[in-house]
Amino acid sequence: MTIYDIAKEANVSIATVSRVLNGSATVSPKTREKVAQAMKKLNYTPNPFARGLTLNTMRVIGVVCSDVGDAFYAKAVSILETELRSHNFDIVLCCTGSGTQPKQKYISDLKNKYVDAMIIIGSPLAATADIHYLKELSKTTPIITINSNYHLPEGFSIVCDEEAGIFQLVSLLAARGCQAIAYLYDALTHSGRQKLNGYTKGIAHHQLSQEPKLIQQIDRSLESASAAIETLLEQQIPIDAIITSEDLLAVGAQRTILAHEKTTNTEHTIPVIGCNNSVLAECATPTLTSLDNRLDLLCQKAVELCITLLNGDTLDEQRDYRVEARLEYRESFSIRS
Amino acid sequence: MTIYDIAKEANVSIATVSRVLNGSATVSPKTREKVAQAMKKLNYTPNPFARGLTLNTMRVIGVVCSDVGDAFYAKAVSILETELRSHNFDIVLCCTGSGTQPKQKYISDLKNKYVDAMIIIGSPLAATADIHYLKELSKTTPIITINSNYHLPEGFSIVCDEEAGIFQLVSLLAARGCQAIAYLYDALTHSGRQKLNGYTKGIAHHQLSQEPKLIQQIDRSLESASAAIETLLEQQIPIDAIITSEDLLAVGAQRTILAHEKTTNTEHTIPVIGCNNSVLAECATPTLTSLDNRLDLLCQKAVELCITLLNGDTLDEQRDYRVEARLEYRESFSIRS
DNA sequence: TTGTAGGCGTTATCAT
DNA sequence: ATGATAACGCCTACAA
Numbered sequence: 001m002t003i004y005d006i007a008k009e010a011n012v013s014i015a016t017v018s019r020v021l022n023g024s025a026t027v028s029p030k031t032r033e034k035v036a037q038a039m040k041k042l043n044y045t046p047n048p049f050a051r052g053l054t055l056n057t058m059r060v061i062g063v064v065c066s067d068v069g070d071a072f073y074a075k076a077v078s079i080l081e082t083e084l085r086s087h088n089f090d091i092v093l094c095c096t097g098s099g100t101q102p103k104q105k106y107i108s109d110l111k112n113k114y115v116d117a118m119i120i121i122g123s124p125l126a127a128t129a130d131i132h133y134l135k136e137l138s139k140t141t142p143i144i145t146i147n148s149n150y151h152l153p154e155g156f157s158i159v160c161d162e163e164a165g166i167f168q169l170v171s172l173l174a175a176r177g178c179q180a181i182a183y184l185y186d187a188l189t190h191s192g193r194q195k196l197n198g199y200t201k202g203i204a205h206h207q208l209s210q211e212p213k214l215i216q217q218i219d220r221s222l223e224s225a226s227a228a229i230e231t232l233l234e235q236q237i238p239i240d241a242i243i244t245s246e247d248l249l250a251v252g253a254q255r256t257i258l259a260h261e262k263t264t265n266t267e268h269t270i271p272v273i274g275c276n277n278s279v280l281a282e283c284a285t286p287t288l289t290s291l292d293n294r295l296d297l298l299c300q301k302a303v304e305l306c307i308t309l310l311n312g313d314t315l316d317e318q319r320d321y322r323v324e325a326r327l328e329y330r331e332s333f334s335i336r337s
Numbered sequence: 338m339t340i341y342d343i344a345k346e347a348n349v350s351i352a353t354v355s356r357v358l359n360g361s362a363t364v365s366p367k368t369r370e371k372v373a374q375a376m377k378k379l380n381y382t383p384n385p386f387a388r389g390l391t392l393n394t395m396r397v398i399g400v401v402c403s404d405v406g407d408a409f410y411a412k413a414v415s416i417l418e419t420e421l422r423s424h425n426f427d428i429v430l431c432c433t434g435s436g437t438q439p440k441q442k443y444i445s446d447l448k449n450k451y452v453d454a455m456i457i458i459g460s461p462l463a464a465t466a467d468i469h470y471l472k473e474l475s476k477t478t479p480i481i482t483i484n485s486n487y488h489l490p491e492g493f494s495i496v497c498d499e500e501a502g503i504f505q506l507v508s509l510l511a512a513r514g515c516q517a518i519a520y521l522y523d524a525l526t527h528s529g530r531q532k533l534n535g536y537t538k539g540i541a542h543h544q545l546s547q548e549p550k551l552i553q554q555i556d557r558s559l560e561s562a563s564a565a566i567e568t569l570l571e572q573q574i575p576i577d578a579i580i581t582s583e584d585l586l587a588v589g590a591q592r593t594i595l596a597h598e599k600t601t602n603t604e605h606t607i608p609v610i611g612c613n614n615s616v617l618a619e620c621a622t623p624t625l626t627s628l629d630n631r632l633d634l635l636c637q638k639a640v641e642l643c644i645t646l647l648n649g650d651t652l653d654e655q656r657d658y659r660v661e662a663r664l665e666y667r668e669s670f671s672i673r674s
Numbered sequence: 675t676t677g678t679a680g681g682c683g684t685t686a687t688c689a690t
Numbered sequence: 691a692t693g694a695t696a697a698c699g700c701c702t703a704c705a706a
Contacts, residue, residue: 002699013677018701028675045449049389050699053682058386058450060429069415071408071616078406081432090450092397092429095418112382113395113427222619251620258622279408282559283588285595285622339683350693355685365691387683390698 001044010038021046052114060090061306062115064106066098066124071278072246072295076121076146079299087307089116095124098187102127107134116310117142119302123149123189142309144302147293149190156309158301158321160293162191162275163198165325169243169273169291170202172327172335178241178271180209184228184253185245186220191293195245195275213237218249225252233260241333242272247281250274250288254332271333286331297323338381347375358383389451397427398643399452401443403435403461408615409583409632413458413483416636424644426453433461435524441470453647454479456639460486460526479646481639484630486527493646495638495658497630499528499612500535502662506580506610506628507539509664509672515578515608517546521565521590522582523557528630532582532612550574555586562589570597578670579609584618587611587625591669608670623668634660 003021007014012031019027020035027035038044052058061084065073081091094110096103103125110118118141125131131150137143143155150157173181183199185192196215203210213232218224225244232239233256242257244250254272261268274281277292301321329335340358344351349368356364357372375381389395398421402410418428431447433440440462447455455478462468468487474480480492487494510518520536522529533552540547550569555561562581569576570593579594581587591609598605611618614629638658666672 003701004699014700015677015679015702016675019676022701026675031675045445047390047699048449048451049386049393049395050682051701052386053384053390053684053699054701056386056682063430067415068405068418069412071411074408074411075406077411077430078404078432081405081430082434085432090429090431090446092427093400093414093418094427095415095422097419108382109427112385114385248616248620255622279585279617280620283585283617283620285592341683351684352686352693352695353691356692359685363691368691384683387698388685390683390700391685393698 083303166198174206222252225249247274289333420640503535511543559589562586584611626670
């Protein structure tokens with residue numbers, strides 16, 4: 001079923017069919033109707049490849065992250081998909097996995113295929129070769145990164161100021177008299193590094209305990225978080241607050257702390273704070289206070305940028321956007337608790 | 338940068354370039370090398386649209402669900418993406434949202450675009466018009482459904498036998514002496530209906546309490562689940578076990594039950610069991626036993642089917658596949674507790 | 675307002 | 691083993 005069939009059926013030329021297909025104004029209502037009828041009758045749908053060939057676009061955006069299975073990325077992808085679809089873009093999803101091996105292939109596949117632009121969430125590309133490749137690519141394809149640390153001169157970057165967020169959090173804890181704040185984190189992505197910075201700066205600024213064991217890098221799992229806290233307790237290292245880079249870790253940490261307090265018969269007083277403000281924070285008992293990195297805002301901005309970019313609209317020179325983090329208070333820590 | 342440029346650079350015809358591009362055997366090693374060099378030098382990458390135009394495929398699979406933001410679908414999409422990519426397919430994601438309005442557009446967009454096949458997770462399409470459209474579509478495009486209730490004569494269906502799973506669960510509870518098992522559920526998708534069936538059949542078979550208030554349809558949220566249990570408790574309706582159609586609901590239900598037991602100073606004895614075996618079940622306190630619907634197996638089967646279908650390989654006549662659910666035991670209920 | 679014809683970048687069928 | 695050339699289905703000057 002091609003444009004020719006429609007032309008024949010409607011007794012017009014293919015040019016006319018193409019015109020009604022693209023809503024050209026220069027076609028009489030009568031013939032327009034005639035063609036429309038033919039299309040309906042023959043159940044015609046234009047061939048996307050042929051269209052893409054001349055238009056050089058298929059209205060597809062590549063979305064890259066390490067793993068949609070992770071709640072955080074899932075939420076991001078969900079927001080992006082909805083927003084982009086409302087602008088009539090499809091998204092093709094690319095999950096690189098979280099290993100450290102080169103992943104250039106993922107990106108080149110995407111590019112060599114058809115995407116009009118790429119939105120990268122987090123820092124799924126670790127190898128330096130990958131980043132170099134990305135820089136190169138950004139010269140020809142719009143690339144928007146969300147919370148990543150690639151410095152792409154030609155790209156656009158949207159980040160949440162998690163460093164400031166964690167710093168403030170540490171300040172709050174300090175004001176409440178905490179001295180020994182443990183920090184559990186998993187990967188040192190851009191986001192991860194920022195948070196760690198916020199923590200160390202906060203500790204230094206408020207002259208809190210710098211016991212090195214208070215900072216622990218662990219796997220992104222409940223078990224690792226539990227084990228880490230367990231070890232700290234066994235070693236009798238004083239802790240009076242726990243911050244983690246991810247809600248999941250906070251769940252594990254809090255669980256272990258609570259168990260310990262139960263056996264030692266002490267009242268629960270140690271605040272536990274996670275990051276990402278995911279549903280996990282709500283499912284924990286007690287519910288977890290969490291640093292919200294405003295994923296919704298980040299994603300909306302990304303889409304907005306993407307659309308204006310692809311529309312060829314001129315935009316301000318700004319290439320870097322930053323939004324503030326926000327503390328979502330729940331049972332595990334509140335200002336007046 | 339086209340095939341013509343390469344041909345010129347390498348002093349061959351475009352046909353030859355195309356041949357090395359597609360790894361045709363009938364090209365001398367010497368010219369092959371020459372062409373390869375030219376491609377490298379000019380940084381050539383074939384135009385996907387042109388290729389798609391003649392090949393009539395771009396190796397893309399459409400994956401449809403109501404919302405990737407939901408942990409369950411996120412996990413499914415994650416598995417599908419990884420599997421399909423390993424077979425060199427891209428996936429374009431389509432989230433329909435969970436409303437009841439017609440969503441034919443989502444599907445037709447996908448089809449009218451370029452997907453080689455579609456994998457539908459759950460029952461994102463509710464309107465009968467949509468389903469009719471889907472049936473029509475399945476005549477021309479391979480459609481594989483995972484846990485959905487569309488009966489597509491030309492499609493393929495993969496489901497988990499959750500009815501049997503819940504039935505067994507009820508049996509276990511009955512054997513343990515439970516009489517009044519509450520059931521909380523949200524949407525009546527295919528999966529939702531199956532579980533409800535398993536519950537009612539189990540109740541009937543073991544002659545347990547048929548108090549209608551024990552069955553409640555609620556929103557998919559912690560709050561709704563809490564509120565539902567709260568109401569039951571207030572109304573003094575006896576409950577000695579709770580099953581929910583989703584882990585999230587189980588978290589809310591268990592939370593309320595525990596709070597109630599604490600205030601009434603009763604020991605915790607009411608088992609709470611969720612479904613989907615998600616990370617939420619692990620984050621709850623106590624950790625939740627959950628009916629695992631084997632999403633991994635379902636997705637793997639879907640991909641396997643998809644690949645053989647697209648390879649044109651003949652496959653057995655079987656169009657419907659079914660896997661057994663499995664109970665993942667955790668603290669909230671175990672056989673010998 | 676409508677039609678003709680050339681071009682988009684491949685693949686594939688012929689010859690040679 | 692290689693080259694010329696006709697599709698593939700659409701868009702878009704340019705002509706009428």
